[in-house]
Amino acid sequence: MANERIALTKFETEVMSVLWRLGEATVRDVQDAIDRAEPPAYTTVQTIVQRLEQKGAVRRTRKAGNALYFEPAITRKSVYRRLVDELIDLIGGSQPLVAHLVETGKLSLDDLKAIEKTAKRSKK
Amino acid sequence: MANERIALTKFETEVMSVLWRLGEATVRDVQDAIDRAEPPAYTTVQTIVQRLEQKGAVRRTRKAGNALYFEPAITRKSVYRRLVDELIDLIGGSQPLVAHLVETGKLSLDDLKAIEKTAKRSKK
DNA sequence: GCAGCGCTACTACAAATGTAGTATGCGCGC
DNA sequence: GCGCGCATACTACATTTGTAGTAGCGCTGC
8 A cells, every 4th residue: 555644735636636537647638627717827737746746646657649647646535534634633523524514504414314324335 | 794715724723723712812822722742932823823813813802911812703613614615625525525434434323313313403 | 110021023934835937858740 | 850849857936834033012020
């Protein structure tokens, strides 16, 4: 298992999201996939990808023409875990977090039930 | 309602946590309340509080001796909302977030039931 | 009333982060 | 086979964030 104790910045995380979604992509692909009012310059995305490579979060797979393809080298789950843990830490527990979701209407009781059902199924 | 679209850094959020907990505090109080292996210098905390003041996240309440007391000027909930929204955005929905919590064992089925119960009660 | 101490106000600075330009190289199309 | 164009590698820089020092002022105790 790779060392997954890698800290990612906001933008880096965004790029990782694209890569997880696409599986494999060039810098150009990533740039195109980023949805923003003011899209970042090509070289900006390139820099982020390079930093991710240095951190060991992505790796090169192949070359097509003279463009490199990259793929994630760490799992989505490991990154989520890190982020979620931080938030839980701040809020003071996972239960308060979910309670907050319910309170603010982000999550309905039906959602909760659905999750419960799924969880039960997968546990068996 | 005050403008609560204030972006806080990690450390700033930590300080806000202390203030929400204590209600009102001096810089010294905040420093003492921060639990770290290597505690930050007094003036470091002071700087953070000052930045928070500039951002409108805290305000001065009174002076005791020559020490200032500060209190939160934005709600805990508004900050949580911001953080949680960001995470939900990244993960792609609140349901997947909770599912992740259950999967990784951060949240048990019992927790879910407990939350449901509370939610139902408060809804009535 | 004054000395000392703690607190504030101001300044400084390194590292991280976001953002992008420049130079150069390599492959594709003609 | 050669040049054009896109991609890469490298460099640069402003801003934000974390971290802290210094100067000086106002209370408080004596």
